[in-house]
Amino acid sequence: MSPIIMCIDMDAFFASVEQQVNPKLRGKPIAVIGSGGRTVITTRSYEARAFGVKTGMNTYEAKKLCPDLILVVGDNEKYAHTCSELSIIYRKYTPDIEIYSIDEAFLDITTTQHLFGGPEAIGFSIKKEVKDQFGINCTVGIAPNILMAKLASDIAKPDGLKWIKPEDNETLLEDLPVKDLWGIGSATAEKLEQLGIRTCGELGKAPASLLRNKFGIIGETLKHMGQGLCDRLLTVREEDPKSIGHSMTLPIDISDREAIKAELLKLSSMVCSRARKYGFVGKKITLTVRYSDFVTFTKQVTLQVPSNSTHEIYHNVSDILASIRLVDKVRLIGVSLSQLMPENDDQMDLFATDAKTKSVLKAVDSLNDKFGDSTITWASYLKTTESPSVISPAWKPSGVRNTNIKN
């Protein structure tokens, strides 16, 4: 039986939710922006797209293109809840789903589609349920693999449904620009153009040796992509994370080291409480710093004994900061813990203080679990700013990548 994969992509997700929430925004050009002082467009309605408003633009540029553009501050809690509810709808049709991002999911319906009247019937049912429950539209792409399912949904947007069957591949891909394929970015497209390859048809027919010479081991994969082939399976079960990290764009760029350290404590606490919640300890601690001009760098330290203790991670990350000569104001900072391994509760503590610290952290975690984040926290938090949270691209409705979303 050949695989049948479905890609479900919400149409202008954040903007559609906001238009559904507020009837006065329906049918109007709107753009969703972050809740901090920084005003970059995270998504925009189809009415705004018609004016050329794009994701990533600042509001000044966007308003120049569309003077009537309505700016709406995004509400991450609504989007995260909607994503979780969408996954419940998908699971009615198959247990094999991959929530790829907050507004995109892949479903493997190979073995269940016959129970619901076939792939198109499932697609239309899901579209109807999403519309009935949330009032928003989605587009469904169906194909034998995720690459072509994604392409099908891109072609059918907005509010469409398209099924690409294996026999349609050649005709569809012949004149399709390579950059329209999922996974081929502008840099790769540019390199392909240097080889005289502009369309998927040309890519699929290009000699593998030519592509290997230019791109190394992914050369062959690119050739297969040009033929509409893809062997990536859905990630149905969440793999153990390679790292646990949090970063934040500060409301304003800062250079005061004490202020940065206060934010580092907050980030260390978030990282460690998530590591403890899911039973991980890590050996490598990484500090990420982004300056005002977007120049970004990381610096790491490796612990002798893996840890998930907030104190230990914070002190190490503070030491890293102390070793850096800051050359500009800081825009973003991040802390992550990697080289993760399962925490072994039975391991004997060498020092009694470690055991005491563990007990305190356990008590703090359990109180915060019961009464909400930061019910018990460090007094130094009082020095920190209320940074708006941003949904990480890796956010998932469940598991270790499910971080608490706050506006």
Next chain:
Amino acid sequence: MRIGDDITVLAVFGMPFHIKPLSFTWSGRTIEIREVTYTWKTKEGQKDLHHFSVTDGNTLYELTFDAVSLLWTIESLEA
């Protein structure tokens, strides 16, 4: 405008976990809900908070129902 006042709400509780507010009384004034435009849920510790974006046709309100204390709150309004 952020508010945070407790309110009295007339609502239909159906299954499964379906809550539909019909009207609410705030500062002695009863407001009929014409449309529940969106609903979502958040957690505060182990407490479930149900949020409702509702309109009377002119103004948009956000109401919250605390499933532990069974209290309703008006969070905000936007004329």
